[in-house]
Amino acid sequence: MRVKTGIEGFDELIEGGLLKDRQYLVSGSPGSGKSTFGVQFLAFGALAGEAGAYMALSESMDTIIEDMSRYNLHIEELVNKKKLFFLELGPAAQYAEYEEVSTLITPNYEQHTAESSDSAPPTPQSVFMNVEAVVKQHNIKRLVIDSLSSIRFTSSHVALEEKSINRFIRNLKTLGCTTLLLSELTKPDAYTIEQFASHGVIFLHNFMDNQRGMVRAVQIIKMRGTKHDCEMRGIEFTNKGLIVLKPLKKY
Numbered sequence: 304m305r306v307k308t309g310i311e312g313f314d315e316l317i318e319g320g321l322l323k324d325r326q327y328l329v330s331g332s333p334g335s336g337k338s339t340f341g342v343q344f345l346a347f348g349a350l351a352g353e354a355g356a357y358m359a360l361s362e363s364m365d366t367i368i369e370d371m372s373r374y375n376l377h378i379e380e381l382v383n384k385k386k387l388f389f390l391e392l393g394p395a396a397q398y399a400e401y402e403e404v405s406t407l408i409t410p411n412y413e414q415h416t417a418e419s420s421d422s423a424p425p426t427p428q429s430v431f432m433n434v435e436a437v438v439k440q441h442n443i444k445r446l447v448i449d450s451l452s453s454i455r456f457t458s459s460h461v462a463l464e465e466k467s468i469n470r471f472i473r474n475l476k477t478l479g480c481t482t483l484l485l486s487e488l489t490k491p492d493a494y495t496i497e498q499f500a501s502h503g504v505i506f507l508h509n510f511m512d513n514q515r516g517m518v519r520a521v522q523i524i525k526m527r528g529t530k531h532d533c534e535m536r537g538i539e540f541t542n543k544g545l546i547v548l549k550p551l552k553k554y
């Protein structure tokens with residue numbers, strides 16, 4: 304089954320939408336539109352009755368709501384109707400609210416280890432447990448995690464980091480949500496662990512070009528089980544969020 308993102312010009316590039324209950328990476332440079340893309344996806348589902356949650360790890364929930372409310376996406380109405388949730392999972396001290404609700408522990412994640420420091424980035428375990436609690440409590444069907452880059456995956460050894468990211472994404476798969484994992488695009492020419500682990504990878508570009516000036520674009524890098532467009536397509540920010548335009552001219 305295909306889950307429409309509702310982003311104008313995008314769904315037709317991926318056979319009508321994302322595959323239900325899969326995990327997708329939306330990777331981009333600063334200000335490239337990751338949050339906008341995520342909120343459009345949630346708002347579109349929420350308007351059709353599917354509850355969505357935006358888990359903010361890198362920015363405060365209030366800032367995200369304030370910025371995203373500038374778009375005409377009915378954010379306030381959807382939040383009031385409890386179809387759209389914005390939750391903050393920042394440094395340890397701020398996600399205590401949901402810790403109590405996280406009583407269900409999946410077999411894949413053992414006992415939750417307490418954070419060592421209030422300012423340390425959250426661990427995949429703590430993020431997963433909080434996300435799981437929210438998903439169950441509000442019957443969430445669409446999920447955005449902003450961002451994967453803000454989670455403290457084990458980095459002592461590349462093999463351990465790979466295992467940790469894979470495990471996190473596998474655990475998310477058990478939740479029954481279609482998920483967008485937002486992430487920083489640091490090396491567009493190098494493949495990363497999270498790109499291999501996700502079911503699909505979408506790049507958002509935002510760069511200066513000598514001839515074209517500021518270029519904003521979207522590109523589908525990978526979409527398992529889907530015949531997809533591979534072009535770099537222009538994007539434009541409108542009052543309804545971003546829209547996808549025609550392929551950028553090659554020269």
Ligand SMILES: Nc1ncnc2c1ncn2[C@@H]1O[C@H](COP(=O)(O)OP(=O)(O)OP(=O)(O)O)[C@@H](O)[C@H]1O
Nearest residue numbers: 331332333334335336337338339340373374540541
């Ligand atoms: N209401 C708006 N109307 C038009 N364009 C907007 C609006 N709000 C934001 N933008 C554009 O979108 C850009 C940021 O979008 P967004 O916050 O989705 O990016 P991001 O990739 O999540 O950024 P970050 O890396 O900081 O998290 C802004 O820099 C601005 O150019």
Ligand SMILES: [Mg+2]
Nearest residue numbers: 337338339449
């Ligand atoms: Mg953002």
